[in-house]
Amino acid sequence: MFLLYRALGALALPLLLVYLLRRIARNRAYAQHLGERFGFLPFRRTQRGGLWLHAVSVGEVLSSMETIRQLKSTLPGTPIYVSVSTLAGRDIAVQRLAGLADHIFYSPIDLCWAVRRTLRHLDPLAVIVFETEIWPNLWRETKRRGAGLIVLNGRISDRAWPLYQRFRWAFRPVLACADRILVQSEIDADRYRELLGEAGPEVESVGNLKYDATPPEANAALSDWVRRLNPSAVWIAASTMPPLVEGDIDEDEAVLAAYQQLTPDSGNGLLLILAPRRPERFEPAATKLLAAGIPFVRRSALGPLTLPGVLLLDTMGELSGAFALADVVFMGGTLARRGGHNVLEPAYFGCPVIVGPHNQNFAAMVDQFLNEGALRQITTAEQLAPTVAELLTEPGEYGARAQAAAARERGATARAMKAVLDVVDQSLTHEPGYWWLTPLEWLWQSLVTLDRALRGRGHRLPAPTVSLGNLTYGGAGKTPLTLWLAERLPRAAVLTRGYGRQSREILALPPRAQADLSATGDEAQIFLRSGRVAVGIGSNRRAAARALGKIFAAEAFLLDDGFQHWPLARDFDIVLIDTQDPFGGGRLLPVGRLREPVSALSRAGFVVLTRTQPARRYTRLLARIRQENTRAPIVRASIRPVTWMRGDEPVALAPGHYAAFCGLANPGSFRASIAALGWQPVSFTTFPDHHRYQAHDLEPLTTLATDGLLTTEKDWVKVAQLGLAAPVYWLRVELEVDGGAELLRLIRAARKGESPT
Numbered sequence: 001m002f003l004l005y006r007a008l009g010a011l012a013l014p015l016l017l018v019y020l021l022r023r024i025a026r027n028r029a030y031a032q033h034l035g036e037r038f039g040f041l042p043f044r045r046t047q048r049g050g051l052w053l054h055a056v057s058v059g060e061v062l063s064s065m066e067t068i069r070q071l072k073s074t075l076p077g078t079p080i081y082v083s084v085s086t087l088a089g090r091d092i093a094v095q096r097l098a099g100l101a102d103h104i105f106y107s108p109i110d111l112c113w114a115v116r117r118t119l120r121h122l123d124p125l126a127v128i129v130f131e132t133e134i135w136p137n138l139w140r141e142t143k144r145r146g147a148g149l150i151v152l153n154g155r156i157s158d159r160a161w162p163l164y165q166r167f168r169w170a171f172r173p174v175l176a177c178a179d180r181i182l183v184q185s186e187i188d189a190d191r192y193r194e195l196l197g198e199a200g201p202e203v204e205s206v207g208n209l210k211y212d213a214t215p216p217e218a219n220a221a222l223s224d225w226v227r228r229l230n231p232s233a234v235w236i237a238a239s240t241m242p243p244l245v246e247g248d249i250d251e252d253e254a255v256l257a258a259y260q261q262l263t264p265d266s267g268n269g270l271l272l273i274l275a276p277r278r279p280e281r282f283e284p285a286a287t288k289l290l291a292a293g294i295p296f297v298r299r300s301a302l303g304p305l306t307l308p309g310v311l312l313l314d315t316m317g318e319l320s321g322a323f324a325l326a327d328v329v330f331m332g333g334t335l336a337r338r339g340g341h342n343v344l345e346p347a348y349f350g351c352p353v354i355v356g357p358h359n360q361n362f363a364a365m366v367d368q369f370l371n372e373g374a375l376r377q378i379t380t381a382e383q384l385a386p387t388v389a390e391l392l393t394e395p396g397e398y399g400a401r402a403q404a405a406a407a408r409e410r411g412a413t414a415r416a417m418k419a420v421l422d423v424v425d426q427s428l429t430h431e432p433g434y435w436w437l438t439p440l441e442w443l444w445q446s447l448v449t450l451d452r453a454l455r456g457r458g459h460r461l462p463a464p465t466v467s468l469g470n471l472t473y474g475g476a477g478k479t480p481l482t483l484w485l486a487e488r489l490p491r492a493a494v495l496t497r498g499y500g501r502q503s504r505e506i507l508a509l510p511p512r513a514q515a516d517l518s519a520t521g522d523e524a525q526i527f528l529r530s531g532r533v534a535v536g537i538g539s540n541r542r543a544a545a546r547a548l549g550k551i552f553a554a555e556a557f558l559l560d561d562g563f564q565h566w567p568l569a570r571d572f573d574i575v576l577i578d579t580q581d582p583f584g585g586g587r588l589l590p591v592g593r594l595r596e597p598v599s600a601l602s603r604a605g606f607v608v609l610t611r612t613q614p615a616r617r618y619t620r621l622l623a624r625i626r627q628e629n630t631r632a633p634i635v636r637a638s639i640r641p642v643t644w645m646r647g648d649e650p651v652a653l654a655p656g657h658y659a660a661f662c663g664l665a666n667p668g669s670f671r672a673s674i675a676a677l678g679w680q681p682v683s684f685t686t687f688p689d690h691h692r693y694q695a696h697d698l699e700p701l702t703t704l705a706t707d708g709l710l711t712t713e714k715d716w717v718k719v720a721q722l723g724l725a726a727p728v729y730w731l732r733v734e735l736e737v738d739g740g741a742e743l744l745r746l747i748r749a750a751r752k753g754e755s756p757t
Contacts, residue, residue, distance in 0.1 A: 159361075
């Protein structure tokens with residue numbers, strides 16, 4: 001089925017391009033960000049292991065907000081990417097998800113190459129699809145990468161169900177790609193189970209996430225305008241829709257006819273807020289108002305209005321908050337055969353709500369509200385005016401009952417979060433196997449084997465030697481852990497290669513020594529700044545240890561980034577695994593980021609999981625480690641931001657406009673630390689790891705940041721001498737190691753000549 005779908009997609013590409021060109025011709029806004037629909041994303045990923053949430057349009061974006069808030073709280077530092085399909089959806093996402101989503105973009109067209117490009121760019125740990133977005137290529141490619149796939153707030157409406165049944169043979173293999181399907185009701189759960197048959201993912205009814213959505217407050221300008229207008233009552237006709245088929249009802253016309261019945265003379269002070277469902281309906285609604293001679297103003301151009309009159313809500317994103325101003329609400333899409341819209345937002349504000357007979361999209365919710373006397377239902381457009389009049393005169397308990405019914409159903413997000421975390425913990429991403437790249441991996445493995453054979457004689461140093469390293473290329477937190485150990489072991493010495501230095505000279509530096517940055521490199525400067533660690537620097541670390549022995553009697557040697565350093569024997573190896581990117585895509589360099597196969601974990605005497613999060617259990621990752629090594633203790637470590645520093649002095653940083661920058665292998669860790677302290681810099685710029693800064697690199701940032709620059713200690717030691725006009729603050733952090741006492745015990749045992757295991 002997937003091959004058939006891919007073939008049809010290739011054949012349909014010209015038609016798709018014609019369709020897009022026609023949409024652009026009708027609305028130039030479709031031309032903006034067009035590349036995103038083909039997988040060309042405009043932002044740079046700063047961290048792997050994020051979450052991609054796909055919310056089609058306005059409704060899905062609004063229902064996703066509480067989920068995103070809880071994800072940010074539960075998984076701090078994890079990037080959140082949100083994709084949408086519609087112009088209105090993007091506008092709402094930009095407005096409502098500011099500060100929640102790291103990036104917002106248009107979802108790729110479901111062509112295999114476009115989907116793959118997007119997934120490679122994001123490299124997400126899981127993809128979360130809201131409601132009913134079944135895209136075969138997206139689902140299959142997500143599965144091929146080992147990322148989790150979750151359907152959240154899933155539903156199949158009464159109107160769509162016959163189509164799903166007819167084509168279940170096509171839907172079944174796609175739905176089987178999901179890890180979990182979380183739906184709104186038991187009716188939806190039964191339908192998904194019927195489509196899946198015997199096999200497939202677990203389907204669970206957790207409730208409707210829209211119950212948990214908290215509508216925003218009404219726009220201040222709109223609230224003030226209504227207050228000054230001082231209407232006798234406010235009626236909102238929300239999300240009105242055009243006819244679906246010939247003979248169907250045009251809800252704008254039905255609402256305006258009801259309005260004219262309610263306002264036979266100018267003495268009535270009624271304000272109608274007319275909110276068409278889609279932006280393309282704004283102009284037709286204005287035309288109808290002009291033709292009927294009804295006084296009105298547009299929300300986009302607020303001005304004087306004589307009551308009775310109409311406010312045409314021709315903006316997006318304000319309807320939810322406007323319900324707080326209403327005395328009665330008619331929910332559109334229910335007189336026309338459109339299946340209805342969500343009644344929860346007006347219910348949240350305790351508004352009496354009127355619906356028509358067509359509520360298939362929210363059947364369970366509407367039935368519940370009707371059973372509890374929390375809605376008024378009409379069957380014809382002619383009943384609209386008298387029902388509005390009745391509720392304006394005698395609202396009864398409809399609003400209070402609706403508010404209570406909505407409140408009782410809250411909590412779906414919390415129930416869904418457990419399932420989401422389970423899927424995330426079972427995910428372990430990898431690069432799909434492209435066979436034509438495999439020879440490059442073979443070549444790399446051959447070179448590593450040859451290097452070990454030629455240099456791996458294992459010379460033993462005069463003191464116990466411990467290596468700290470990782471399997472992948474890039475940062476995993478080696479420097480913080482090396483410093484953490486060195487500060488807790490008396491007379492410890494660090495042997496480092498001296499990345500980024502401009503000298504090949506072997507250096508031996510006792511504690512509290514000072515040396516020029518160009519001679520040491522940035523990481524060695526951090527060790528020296530602690531004042532408690534001796535440092536030997538050189539690519540030949542045996543020679544560095546020999547030189548250090550002449551001035552310092554080390555009782556333990558720590559090999560920084562030494563897991564693949566064959567010339568020196570070690571008493572045991574500490575392997576760090578970055579939980580955001582554990583195995584570098586599962587492929588060897590240069591295809592992936594693995595220096596050695598995962599089987600090399602068998603040499604580890606101790607495994608430290610870095611950048612861990614308390615809410616995660618890392619089930620799949622721990623199982624994979626245990627496949628290769630059954631004896632090494634496994635502990636967690638995390639970075640805790642402490643305070644901002646200026647030079648060597650802590651400072652209480654005042655709120656202001658700051659620009660952040662760093663040159664790290666994993667810049668996402670610094671970004672997460674900044675966020676943990678509640679800072680939102682005006683910009684976040686990344687440079688290559690061990691970047692040699694020049695003043696012109698940072699000059700553009702100083703124009704953005706009127707109050708200063710934020711960076712890491714590793715970067716600060718390189719920019720401190722540049723003489724920048726703006727002050728530079730660096731973040732002091734502390735490493736927290738859960739199980740650090742056991743690690744220190746093993747090292748001390750090695751120092752006494754005991755077996756570390």
